[in-house]
Amino acid sequence: xxxxxxxxxxxxxxxxxxxxxxxxxxxxxxxxxxxxxxxxxxxxxxxxxxxxxxxxxxxxxxxxxxxxxxxxxxxxxxxxxxxxxxxxxxxxxxxxxxxxxxxxxxxxxxxxxxxxxxxxxxxxxxxxxxxxxxx
Amino acid sequence: xxxxxxxxxxxxxxxxxxxxxxxxxxxxxxxxxxxxxxxxxxxxxxxxxxxxxxxxxxxxxxxxxxxxxxxxxxxxxxxxxxxxxxxxxxxxxxxxxxxxxxxxxxxxxxxxxxxxxxxxxxxxxxxxxxxxxxx
Numbered sequence: 001x002x003x004x005x006x007x008x009x010x011x012x013x014x015x016x017x018x019x020x021x022x023x024x025x026x027x028x029x030x031x032x033x034x035x036x037x038x039x040x041x042x043x044x045x046x047x048x049x050x051x052x053x054x055x056x057x058x059x060x061x062x063x064x065x066x067x068x069x070x071x072x073x074x075x076x077x078x079x080x081x082x083x084x085x086x087x088x089x090x091x092x093x094x095x096x097x098x099x100x101x102x103x104x105x106x107x108x109x110x111x112x113x114x115x116x117x118x119x120x121x122x123x124x125x126x127x128x129x130x131x132x133x134x135x
Numbered sequence: 136x137x138x139x140x141x142x143x144x145x146x147x148x149x150x151x152x153x154x155x156x157x158x159x160x161x162x163x164x165x166x167x168x169x170x171x172x173x174x175x176x177x178x179x180x181x182x183x184x185x186x187x188x189x190x191x192x193x194x195x196x197x198x199x200x201x202x203x204x205x206x207x208x209x210x211x212x213x214x215x216x217x218x219x220x221x222x223x224x225x226x227x228x229x230x231x232x233x234x235x236x237x238x239x240x241x242x243x244x245x246x247x248x249x250x251x252x253x254x255x256x257x258x259x260x261x262x263x264x265x266x267x268x269x270x
Contacts, residue, residue: 017210019154019203021164028199029156029164031215032266064163068154070205075152080166111268131167133246 001127004043009079009130012069013038014103018081019068020047022058029066030058036067037099045081045123048096048108050116059085059121067123076133083126087119095120136262139178144214144265147204148173149238153216154203155182157193164201165193171202172234180216180258183231183243185251194220194256202258211268218261222254230255 005013021031032055037046045067049056059065063084071077090096096108096118112118140148156166167190172181180202184191194200198219206212225231231243231253247253 017205019166019205021156021166021201021203023158023162023164026199027158027162028217029158029201030217030264031154031156031166031201031203032264033203033205033210033213064161066156066164066166068156068166068168070152070154070168072207072210075168075207078168082163082165129165129167 002130003125003128005038005079005128006130008132009077012071012079015069015072016104018045019066019070020055021066021068022055023062023064024054024058030055035100035104036069037103043125045125046099047121047123048090048093048100048118049087049121050112051119052116056087056119056121060087065123074132077131079128079130081123081125081128083124085121085123087121090118090120093118137265138260138263140173140214140263141265143267144212147206147214150204150207151239153180154201154205155190156201156203157190158197158199159189159193165190170235170239171204172238178260180260181234182256182258183225183228183235183253184222184256185247186254187251191222191254191256195222200258209267212266214263214265216258216260216263218259220256220258222256225253225255228253
C-alpha cells in the first residue's frame with residue numbers, strides 16, 4: 001500500500017483543510033475538519049491540536065486515524081491518508097507559530113482561550129488512497 | 136446528543152458530497168467522498184453504493200459510520216453525522232434512479248460496469264455534530 005503522495009495528487013498538499021477522523025470510545029468514527037501541514041522532510045502530515053478537544057483525546061488513546069483531503073475545486077478528487085498519529089507537546093506554540101501560521105496567514109494563538117495547550121500531532125501514513133473519479 | 140439537523144446547518148443537506156468514514160478490518164478509519172441524499176421523511180441520510188466497494192463491505196460488517204458534510208463555500212463550517220448504517224438491495228437501481236439521479240442531474244447507472252449491483256445504504260443519525268468555527 002502506498003505511503004507516499006502520488007504525483008497526481010501532490011497539489012492537495014497545499015489544500016486548506018482535511019477531514020480528520022478519530023475513533024471514539026465506542027469504536028465508531030468521529031470526523032472534524034482541521035488545518036494541516038505537510039512536512040516535506042519526513043513525508044508526514046502534521047496538525048496543531050488543542051489538548052482539550054475530543055479528537056485529541058481520541059487519538060492519544062487510539063492512534064488509528066484518517067485524514068481525507070478534498071480538492072476544493074473538484075468534489076470527485078481527493079486523497080485519504082490512513083495511518084497512526086502520535087502527539088508531543090508544543091511549548092509556547094513554537095511549532096504552530098513556525099509551521100501553521102505561515103500556511104494560513106493567521107495566528108493560531110488567537111483561537112485559544114488563555115491557558116490552553118497545544119500538541120503537535122504527526123500522522124505517519126500507512127496507506128495513501130488517492131482518487132479521481134471520472135465523470 | 137442531537138439526532139436532527141440544526142436549523143443553522145440545514146443548507147448543508149443539499150451539499151454535493153460528504154466524506155464517508157467506515158471502519159476497516161484493522162479497526163482503523165477509512166474515508167472516501169460520496170454522493171448522498173437526505174430523506175426528509177425519516178431524517179436519515181441515504182447513499183447508493185456498489186456492492187463491490189471496500190466501504191460497502193466494511194459497513195456491512197461494522198455498521199458504525201460517520202458522514203462529514205463540508206460547506207463548499209466555507210472550510211470552517213460543516214456537520215458530522217455519526218450513526219449506524221444498514222444496507223438493502225436496490226434492484227434495477229430503482230431507488231438510485233428515483234432519488235440520486237434527480238439531485239445530481241446524472242445517471243448513476245453510467246458509472247457502473249455491466250452486472251454491477253447497488254445497495255441503498257441508510258445512515259440513522261445517533262449524533263449530529265454541527266460546527267461553524269468563527270475566524
